[in-house]
Amino acid sequence: MPVACVTGASKGIGAACARALAAHGYDVALTFASDREGAQAVAADVQGAGRRALVRALEVRDAEDAAAMVEEVEEGLGPIDALVSNAGITRDGPAVRMHAEAFAEPIAVNLTGAANVIRPVARRMARRRGGSIVAVSSVVGRAGNAGQANYAASKAGLVGLVRALARELGPRGVRINAVEPGMIRTRLTDVLPGDWRDALIARTSLGRLGEPEDVAGPVTFLCSPAAAFITGAVLATDGGLAL
Ligand code: NDP
Numbered sequence: 001m002p003v004a005c006v007t008g009a010s011k012g013i014g015a016a017c018a019r020a021l022a023a024h025g026y027d028v029a030l031t032f033a034s035d036r037e038g039a040q041a042v043a044a045d046v047q048g049a050g051r052r053a054l055v056r057a058l059e060v061r062d063a064e065d066a067a068a069m070v071e072e073v074e075e076g077l078g079p080i081d082a083l084v085s086n087a088g089i090t091r092d093g094p095a096v097r098m099h100a101e102a103f104a105e106p107i108a109v110n111l112t113g114a115a116n117v118i119r120p121v122a123r124r125m126a127r128r129r130g131g132s133i134v135a136v137s138s139v140v141g142r143a144g145n146a147g148q149a150n151y152a153a154s155k156a157g158l159v160g161l162v163r164a165l166a167r168e169l170g171p172r173g174v175r176i177n178a179v180e181p182g183m184i185r186t187r188l189t190d191v192l193p194g195d196w197r198d199a200l201i202a203r204t205s206l207g208r209l210g211e212p213e214d215v216a217g218p219v220t221f222l223c224s225p226a227a228a229f230i231t232g233a234v235l236a237t238d239g240g241l242a243l
Contacts, residue, residue: 001051003077004223005029005070007060007117008087010038012186013136016212017084020220022046022053026082029073031058033087052077060087060113067120079128082223083121085114086136088154090188095149103150110154115161122169122176129173134222135162136215137178137234143243155180159234166232175231177222182238184210205240214239 004021008014009030018028019042028046030053032039043053054076058069074080088110091102118133125131140148141155162178169176183189183200189209201209218237221227 001078002026002081003029003073003079004082004084005031005073005080005121006084006086007031007058007114008033009042010035011042012188013181013184013212013215014084014086015042016216017086017219018042018053019045019049020213020216021082021084021223022049022051024220024224025051026223027052027054027077029054029056029077029080031056031060031069031087033057033059058087058117060116061108063116066113066116070117070120070124074124080121080124081131083118083131083133084136084219084223085118085133087113087117088136088138088188090148090151092147092151094147098150106150106154107157110151111157111161114158118161118165118176122165122174125174126169126172131174132223132227133165133174133176134219135159135176135178136219137162137180139180139182139236139238139241139243142180142234145243162234163232170231175222175227177227177230177232178234179215179218179222179237180234181215182210182236182241184212184215186212200241203242204238205242208239210237210239 004026006018009018010032046053138155
């Protein structure tokens with residue numbers, strides 16, 4: 001059976017990806033930062049779908065532990081066929097007034113943290129000449145958003161990482177792509193001011209917020225052999241959001 005690893009799988013988009021991958025026949029390793037209960041509940045759903053699940057705490061900023069996690073997952077479930085690099089945070093505020101530490105946090109988690117997981121997985125996939133990686137970027141990385149300069153920088157950087165790695169890894173049979181979700185209903189967006197949310201919905205062709213499952217579908221497709229000739233791509237998953 002194919003094996004998938006999803007970072008930040010305790011809730012939101014990562015949880016939906018883990019469930020969707022299990023429904024498509026993957027055994028799934030799920031990582032979380034602090035919400036072990038959430039991750040265990042998602043793991044129970046994976047097992048309910050008849051697949052194996054492995055739950056592992058991981059702070060993606062810790063590169064050494066990320067490499068150890070990858071090793072443990074491969075020992076526990078077998079070689080990773082698909083990685084969904086999803087863990088991410090926001091630290092919003094006007095860039096010119098933010099403390100340097102808060103400003104740097106999304107870049108440390110969403111960009112450097114993603115690379116901390118992607119690199120050891122890619123190394124192993126390249127050795128085996130196969131595998132698919134999907135990074136969860138954001139429409140904000142492409143269009144920018146006032147109050148999210150650090151987040152936008154982290155997500156635009158992630159797209160650069162994906163495009164460069166697609167060139168490095170393609171000759172070795174490994175694919176890497178990104179999805180760019182628009183406004184998806186999760187903990188991350190629950191905290192946004194209502195008028196901000198309404199304005200975004202008004203600019204979305206489909207006239208609604210996305211659900212985590214709306215992202216999980218395209219992610220599962222990009223992981224699958226159906227996407228065998230797609231690498232270095234950035235797939236908008238935003239309901240037609242015009243920013
Ligand atoms: P949630 O806040 O619901 O989930 C975030 C997940 O990431 C959780 O599992 C969390 O773990 C984990 N996580 C957070 N920080 C770390 C860390 N330092 N190390 C390891 N894991 C961490 O967010 P979403 O589901 O909304 O977001 C998932 C991804 O999608 C993010 O990369 C986000 O930027 C991106 N995205 C979201 C959009 C949206 O509208 N919601 C739009 C575009 C992109 P724990 O629960 O244990 O804290």
